[in-house]
Amino acid sequence: MSRFVAALFFLAAGIGHFVMPAFYLAMMPSWLPAPGLLVVVSGVAEMAGGIGLLVRPVRPAAGIGLILLLVAVFPANVEMLLDARAAGQPEGWLWVRLPFQPLFIWWVWRVSRPVPRP
16 A cells, blocks of 8 residues: 555656646756756656556666655755745745655655565
8 A cells, every 4th residue: 555655646746747847946956957857857757656666577676766866856855945044935844844855765665675475
């Protein structure tokens, strides 16, 4: 069940990159090149990873890919926090979000590992 929820989570997040691209563009660190392309690539990667979690032969590779993606997008999460602070906007939920990144990584690792057979 947890694997299915993780797959839906990443699939929905990936779709969000195409439904609300401005939201993802706004959190893109300014020092990265081609932010529009990066939004598209990360959205496709999230969708592919989510689907991959459901396909046994590619599940471990999908998990590693999603973990690498979660590590790669961490700077965008920090950028959102810094931008909110600079603009004088509420930043409380952003502080809550940052510690969840390691939890998401752990979750993906758990659901992407092969189930040991007796």
